[in-house]
Structures are given as structure tokens and as C-alpha cells.
Amino acid sequence: MISFSKISSFNLKRHLKRVHDNQYSKIENHINSYNKKDISQNIKSSSSEKKQSILNFSQKTYEPTKTEGDNAIIDYVIETLVPLSTVDNPSFVKMIKTFSPSAKVMCRQTLIAKIGLRYDKMMDNIIEMLSGVSYVCTTADCWSGFRRSFLGVTAHWIDTKSLQRKSAALALRRVQGKHTFDVLAKMIIDIHKSFKIQNKVIKTITDNGRNFVKAFRMFEDKSSEIDDDFQFVDIDDILNNRAESFDYLPQHSRCACHNLNLVATVDAEKALGDRSFQIVSQSLFQKCQSLWNKQNMSTNMADEIIRKLGKYLICPNSTRWNSYYESMVLLDKMLDEKQKDLDELCDNHGLIRFNSQELKFIKEYSQVMEPMKKALKIEGELHMDMGFLSPTIFKLISKLNELSDLEFCQPLVKSLISGINKRFPNIYNDDNIIAAIVHPAFKLNWEWIKDPKNMELKARLINFLRKQIPDGKIATTSSREPCNDLEDFFGFHEIDYHENNILDRYFLNNDSKITIFEQFHELKNIYIKYNTPLPSSAPVERLFSIAKQVLGEKRGCLLDSNLENLLLLKANKRL
Known part of the structure; x- marks a missing residue:
């Protein structure tokens, strides 16, 4: 019997002739006497049993659907800020067809229509998100570009579950004519109404522009400051000449950064x-x-x-x-x-x-x-x-x-x-002090609130907070060293209180992270209410930074509606 390995790289015939020369003639005669027909049949049968699969490289590769292709083009136009007419450019069409020969690239008019549909869907999503929120802060400012003026508005709120701040760009509306206080007031009110947050906005932040300051001075809701026997009536000449009635604006705060x-x-x-x-x-x-x-x-x-x-x-x-x-x-x-x-x-x-x-x-x-x-x-x-x-x-x-x-x-x-x-x-008004007291980063551990001169105000505000939550008294002393740059800036070291209840246990707790409200959930809603407002109108300024890119030299003739659609889709891409 002759045995050999089928995976050997050596020539079997040459090996037999060189090493087994005395047996080679017998082996050769035996092979020649073997029926060649049987060999061919055996080979045929064995090959039919074990047949190597042939890869078909000509098989058609996956091509995206029309909807997937259109969405990819819309994303590209929004993100890269290229002109809307790019989709009509022969070079762009050729590039798309290089990757997908059967693709049909939409025209400029179709692109605008589909961007509008995506914008409408985004607005519906924002309205739905805001419907589940109790407190909202907005920022507003004006911006000019390519001989046109716009009012920008952004919204900010704190998620009740994660306690993370959420933000959305709401509008970039064209301001026709002069930026007078009544025009701005009406536009802000209309924007709040369009998102159904007119009764949820607790504060609007703007810069020190006189038109904004006057708008809020004239139309801010002062009902809480007026006696019940009287009704506030604005006798300004502007209002006497206007047919439509004004709703009230929320409280106003000037941008701290400005x-x-x-x-x-x-x-x-x-x-x-x-x-x-x-x-x-x-x-x-x-x-x-x-x-x-x-x-x-x-x-x-x-x-x-x-x-x-x-x-x-x-x-x-x-x-x-x-x-x-x-x-x-x-x-x-x-x-x-x-x-x-x-x-x-x-x-x-x-x-x-x-x-x-x-x-x-x-x-x-x-x-x-x-x-x-x-x-x-x-x-x-x-x-x-x-x-x-x-x-x-x-x-x-x-x-x-x-x-x-x-x-x-x-x-x-x-x-x-x-x-x-x-x-x-008015930096030390009640709302600002309460916002700091209920914030985990400060509580009662900052110098102004510990000043003996402010003890009366401190006691009044703490008593106010106690009325908002079950049970309450006053606390003992605890201390710690600052653990980061922020705490070092504010000089956090010592805390001083008395006894033990929900509010006092909160003040004594050294945890300065938002997750503390998982333990003190009774204070969570108070924290959200007073810390929803922002100290700065920087977010709307960032919106204008994007607007400068959208309304660039190659897009200077964009319609107002197209500009707002593109800008808000880009600004709200993470929503």
C-alpha cells in the first residue's frame, strides 16, 4: 500500500523514481493497467460531491432607496451650508450618479419643499416636547444681515427626569420697518403663542437694547403688583392706535454677560x-x-x-x-x-x-x-x-x-x-437668592448669605421654602474644603445650620451634584422653577453666529422662510 499526503507540495512521481527506484516499475505498470474510464468517472463523481462555489462579482450591490438618497442630500445641504441650487449643478448630479447610477437627483424646488416638510416636523416635535414642561425661559435679540433685520428667539428648560438643561431655537422672524418696542413685543408674544408656551415662560433674557427694555416695561405682566380693585391700563399712544389687543410679556432680565x-x-x-x-x-x-x-x-x-x-x-x-x-x-x-x-x-x-x-x-x-x-x-x-x-x-x-x-x-x-x-x-432679589439657595452648588455655602447683615432676608426666604415642602425647622455645623476650581473661586469652606428635616438635611449634605435631588425629590420642582432662567442671552447670540454662515455671500438672496428653515434645522440638529 502506498500512502501520501494530498496537501504535500512535492511531486509524487519524481519522489518514487528518486527514492523507490526498485519499486517504481511495478507501480507504473499497476497505474497503467488501471481503467482510465473508471478514473474519469471517479473524478467526475467526486467533483460533483465537492464543488467549489464561484463568487459572482458581477452581482448588483445595494443601492439606497429614493427616500434615503433624498434625506442624505438634505442633510448635506443643511450641514455644509452650500447653496440650494447645488442639486441642479451638473457636477453634483454626476457625483451622485457615480455612486448610484440609477439615482434621480431632486431639483431645487423639490429640495426646498422637502426642507419645509422636515422643518414642520421639527416644529411639531418641539411643541410636543414643550407641552410636557412646566417652566420655560426664552432669550431674544435682533440681528441684521444683507440689508434685512430679524428677531431670534431660543427656548430653554430643565428636563424633569434627568434634570439636564434642554434648549431649542424657536424662530428667526423678519422684522419689517423700525425695531420699535411695540413691534418687538408683539412678535415675541406671537412666537410664544405659536409654541403654546405663553403661560409657561417665566423669564425672557435680552441685552440692554432700549427697544427691548421698553417693550418689557410697557407689556410685562404686572398683575401680581396691582391691587385687585384696579385694572392695569396702558395709556400709551401706540396702544390707542392699535386694533389688536396685546397679551402680556413674561418677566424680563438683562443679560449678565452683556x-x-x-x-x-x-x-x-x-x-x-x-x-x-x-x-x-x-x-x-x-x-x-x-x-x-x-x-x-x-x-x-x-x-x-x-x-x-x-x-x-x-x-x-x-x-x-x-x-x-x-x-x-x-x-x-x-x-x-x-x-x-x-x-x-x-x-x-x-x-x-x-x-x-x-x-x-x-x-x-x-x-x-x-x-x-x-x-x-x-x-x-x-x-x-x-x-x-x-x-x-x-x-x-x-x-x-x-x-x-x-x-x-x-x-x-x-x-x-x-x-x-x-x-x-437688583442682583440680590428674592428669585435670584432662592435660585442659589436651592442649587446644589451653593445652598447656604456662599459668603453673602452667611453675612449677619442678611440674616433677616435669609430667614424669610428659608421660611418661604419651608412652606413649599413638608415639615421644617433650622440646622448644625459642617465643613469641607473646596474640591475644584469653581468651588475655589467661590471660596466654599464652611456651612452653618441647626437641626434636622428635609430642607436642613439638604443644606447639610455635601453633595454638590444635580443627582442629589434623587434623594431630596421634594425640592426638585423648586430647583427647576427658580433655575430654569438663564443668566445670559448668549444662546441667541450663538444662533446668530450660525445665521451669518447660512446667509452668506452665496446665499444672500434666500427667502426669509427658507433662511429660517435652514437655520433652525441646523441649530436643532441634536433634538
């Missing part, structure tokens, strides 16, 4: 009234401006700055006050680490070096404006609650008051504190 920006720019300039501050400040700014201009206008200077200093200098932006602060911080760092290189740069390009007074001024300016930057960053956060407003402003003033050993920038400190007091006159 106010802080005004403090850091307009109010800070009043420090120039001090002669010593003015001399050093103007001298420093002139030298800095020359250095920034040289960097921007001379490629040789820019290359030398990179080579010697390692990075470009930050040039201030007139629309962002903190860009001047950041430029001073970077310049201060460069002067500390590479002053010789910077002096050499100035000498080589005919610029005047910074003197010792100016160097000290830069350090003092950075030190004074640092708390302003941190406060503005806290208030400008997209998901920041109203409970942060009062503690932030109080801590900001406290940190500025601590800066007493300044040689040049003391007038700047006084101007900032004066500006804050002027622009935040």
Missing part, C-alpha cells in the same frame, strides 16, 4: 479720569499697538516673533474685551520669560521698549481683570443656571475689593466695582 462686558469696557474707561493711570495706560497702549501693527503688517517681523518668542502676540479684537486682557497676559508672560528677545525685537524694528512702570502696569491690569474674565466665563456657559448669578457677582466684587496694594490700577478697581453696582441693582 452687563459684564459693559463694565469691562465702558465703565473701565472711567479710570482714565485718574491722571497717573491715564499717563501710564495710554503710553503702554501706544507701544503695544505699534507692536501689534508691526506684526500684522510685516511678514519679516511676524517670522522673527515666531523664531524668538515661539508664538504670535495676541492682537485685541474690538468686539471682545477679554481679547485685550488675554493680549496683556501673554505679553506679561513674554516679558517675564523672554524680555531680552522682546527688547531686541523692538530695537531691530524701531519700536520703543517697555519701561519699568509699564511692566508693572501690565501685571496689575492682568491681576485686576482676571476675576472679570472668570466671572464672564461662568455666566456665559450655555448650560449655566440662574442660581449662579448672585454668588458670582458677589464673589467678583469681593475679589476686586481684596486688590488694595496696587500702584497704578486702583482707579480701575474702583471703576469696575462702581460699574457692577450700577448695572446689577
